[in-house]
Structure formats: structure tokens, C-alpha cells
Amino acid sequence: MDCPAVYDQIVQDLEQFGHAINMHIALKSALERFNKPGSVSFCHYAVVTNKVHRRCYGQHVGFNMFMDAILLSLTRKVVLPDVEMLVNLGDWPLEQKAFRGTKVPFFSWCGSKQSSDIVMPTYDLTESSLEMMGRVMLDVLSVQGHPGPSWKDKEPVGFWRGRDSREERLHLVRLSRQHPDVINASLTNFFFFREQEKEYGPRVDHVSFFDFFKYKYQVNVDGTVAAYRMPYLLAGNGLVLKQDSEYYEHFYSDLVPMKHYVPFRRNLTDLVEKILWARSNDEEAHHISRAASQFVLDHLLPHHVFCYYTHLLNDFARRLVHAPRATEDMELVPQVQDDFPCQCDDSLHRDEL
Known part of the structure; x- marks a missing residue:
């Protein structure tokens, strides 16, 4: 590698x-x-x-x-x-x-x-790297292969769906109701704040991740820890707006604010302002979106994940x-058996090849 x-x-x-x-x-x-x-x-x-x-x-x-x-x-x-x-x-x-x-x-x-x-790379990104093109779940290339409408045809609204695994997600739903022309955010499940479902519900159906990119602005808010959807949001062709957070994945230190994503405060108080900025600076927002997609190609493909683990284990050892x-x-831990093992038969060797 x-x-x-x-x-x-x-x-x-x-x-x-x-x-x-x-x-x-x-x-x-x-x-x-x-x-x-x-x-x-x-x-x-x-x-x-x-x-x-x-x-x-x-x-x-x-x-x-x-x-x-x-x-x-x-x-x-x-x-x-x-x-x-x-x-x-x-x-x-x-x-x-x-x-x-x-x-x-x-x-x-x-x-x-x-x-x-x-x-380490998250279990989700790791699994998607191991199973890429062989599973129904997400991987970064399938996201880039389903970009949704072109940039100019996307709805200029901040979009978010997810469960209630952090209080700021409830605040995001409240913001969405206060500014429905700016943010489209709803909860798909209640577990941590069930007693507040009446206020922040009703829960809505899950949306295909590919359909997220019908919207121009992708809002990323922490769950229990860092939201592990970040690689897939970056891979798409929307503008990622990321909450300031104490949590990070293995690649976050390589991301540059306002180059790969637009940051907003942890308490969400400037999120509406940041989305309105993106609307007013469409060309720059599009440039940030393209840089994010390129970042994924440069840092988060399967061979990058394998390299990271290999480096980490060697350096630690x-x-x-x-x-x-x-x-x-x-x-x-038994080694898995290949579904299609390679049979190397010397009798098939041809000198002229």
C-alpha cells in the first residue's frame, strides 16, 4: 500500500x-x-x-x-x-x-x-471500507455516485434527520420550526428524551441518505459523540455545516473550517446566520462543497483506512x-474463508504470456 x-x-x-x-x-x-x-x-x-x-x-x-x-x-x-x-x-x-x-x-x-x-477510523467507516460495493449500507463512493440534483437545482435549505441522542438535536428541531424557510429538521426516533416527544415530535419516517442531497446545506450535529455520518456528508455534493464539538474522528484534524465545511457554534445560535451566509455567497459555498468531496477522495477511501490502521499498529508496536x-x-479469532478463493494452478502457465 x-x-x-x-x-x-x-x-x-x-x-x-x-x-x-x-x-x-x-x-x-x-x-x-x-x-x-x-x-x-x-x-x-x-x-x-x-x-x-x-x-x-x-x-x-x-x-x-x-x-x-x-x-x-x-x-x-x-x-x-x-x-x-x-x-x-x-x-x-x-x-x-x-x-x-x-x-x-x-x-x-x-x-x-x-x-x-x-x-481509530470509526467502526462504521471501517465496515463500509471492508464491504464497499458489496452491501446495501452506505459507503463514500455510493454517496458520490448518487449526488442528487445539480447544485443550482438543490433546495437552498439546511437539512437534518436523526434520533434524539443529544439535546442540541432537539434545539435544532425548534430552530426548524422557528425558521422553516431556512432549516428542515425532524427527529426519526425518540429514546433519550422520550418525555419530550410531545413537544418535539411527532417522529418522522427515515429518509434515504441519498435524498439528503436534494438539499443544498447539510447540517451535522453531534449524537452521543461525534456524528459518524460526517464522511458521507463530506462525500456528497452539499455544503456541510458542522457543529463545534469536543468530539472528533481520526481525520478531523485534517479538515479546515471554511475550506471543507462551515462551522457553527455548539449551542446552534449562529446556525441560521451561517445558512443565510451560504445563500448570499453561493459560489464560495459551492467551492467549499467541492473541496469536501475531494477531501474524501484524498483521505477516506478504503486504502486510506487500511493505511491508517497499518501505520497505527506498527507505530504502537x-x-x-x-x-x-x-x-x-x-x-x-478464526480467519474468514473467501467466497471465491483463488486457485493458482501452475498447469495453466503459458510461456508465451
Whole structure:
């Protein structure tokens, strides 16, 4: 794979833990401090001689299938270094910057300004990269292949659909009702704020993601953490307006405000103003939209995701003080069998070719 020499986000994440990471101490600390089976789940992985082993802790460990899948995929493509790591299976980052003891180097799908977790591409982007063109769900290329109306024919309104996983999403619905000519926002499900469904409902039907791009302005508001739809919004041909947030995905540090997206305040107080700005500056808004689509082609295609994981695992492995090993309490994660295995038959060799 033709990968970049350095990823600044990886360097920043790993520097927090120095160059002598002791996984024996890290696992012991994780079990002592994060032994909360009902609310925290994580897995201890060991890749040894390109085979994947793990032991998981907590009640809800089903999301290990996403980490299993990327590790198994990588071991079919490259020889990974022997490496051990602790993978957080929840959305929220675990280790806090404010903690004064030896920090646990958790790998997580989302980071925050208050946490020290090592950020990986989200499970959603990772799965879409592994299954691209082979699943019904979203991937960045299918979004770019369904751009909706041309820019000039899109409805010049801010659009949003989603569930009630953060209070600001309720505020967005309120804004939509106050400014229906500027914002079209509705909730598709109530779970966190069920008692407020009467005020902010009724819930509406889901809208195909491809149909989001009938609208010129795509509003991105955090859910429980960063909204994992961000790569797909950037891939489309609308203008992304992104809420200021303490949460981030692995690529956010490469995004430039007003080059790839238009930022708005966390409390949404300037969102209407930003949409009206976009209406008044249509050419610049269109330019930002095109730059966002190009960013996806330059940074978020499957080979970029594979490169990021490969870099991260190699860089982390170099910092371990002990040789990684698969302990007896770990289980081997079996390699998947190809649906269409390649049969290499020497009898088909032709000298003239």
C-alpha cells in the first residue's frame, strides 16, 4: 500500500504514552479502573505471527466484530507486527487527560478534547471500507455516485434527520420550526428524551441518505459523540455545516473550517446566520462543497483506512516494552474463508504470456 509517511493524529495520540508502553501494567490498570461490566466493555487483543487473538471484558461485547473484521482483513493483505492493544467497544472515549496516574492506552473509534484515547477510523467507516460495493449500507463512493440534483437545482435549505441522542438535536428541531424557510429538521426516533416527544415530535419516517442531497446545506450535529455520518456528508455534493464539538474522528484534524465545511457554534445560535451566509455567497459555498468531496477522495477511501490502521499498529508496536503474546485465556479469532478463493494452478502457465 502506498501510505503516507506520517499521520499527525497518530503521532499526537501516541506521544501521550511515551516510548515504553507496558501492556501488563495497562491491562491490570484497565481491569482495576474500568471494571464496569454494565457500562464499559473492551477487548484485549494480541496479534502474534499474523494471527488474531482476544479476550473481552464487559456485558456488551458484540462490537468486537468490527475490530475482528479489520484485523483479519489486514492480516490477509499485509504482515502485521506482533502487537497487543486494548480496544474500547463503546462510543465514549474512556481514559481522561485529567487522570494523574499511568494512563491506559485505549484504542477508540472516537476521541475528545478531554480524553487520551488513541483514535481509530470509526467502526462504521471501517465496515463500509471492508464491504464497499458489496452491501446495501452506505459507503463514500455510493454517496458520490448518487449526488442528487445539480447544485443550482438543490433546495437552498439546511437539512437534518436523526434520533434524539443529544439535546442540541432537539434545539435544532425548534430552530426548524422557528425558521422553516431556512432549516428542515425532524427527529426519526425518540429514546433519550422520550418525555419530550410531545413537544418535539411527532417522529418522522427515515429518509434515504441519498435524498439528503436534494438539499443544498447539510447540517451535522453531534449524537452521543461525534456524528459518524460526517464522511458521507463530506462525500456528497452539499455544503456541510458542522457543529463545534469536543468530539472528533481520526481525520478531523485534517479538515479546515471554511475550506471543507462551515462551522457553527455548539449551542446552534449562529446556525441560521451561517445558512443565510451560504445563500448570499453561493459560489464560495459551492467551492467549499467541492473541496469536501475531494477531501474524501484524498483521505477516506478504503486504502486510506487500511493505511491508517497499518501505520497505527506498527507505530504502537514499536513502543511496547514486552514482546506481545497470546495468553491461554485468549481465543483465536478464526480467519474468514473467501467466497471465491483463488486457485493458482501452475498447469495453466503459458510461456508465451
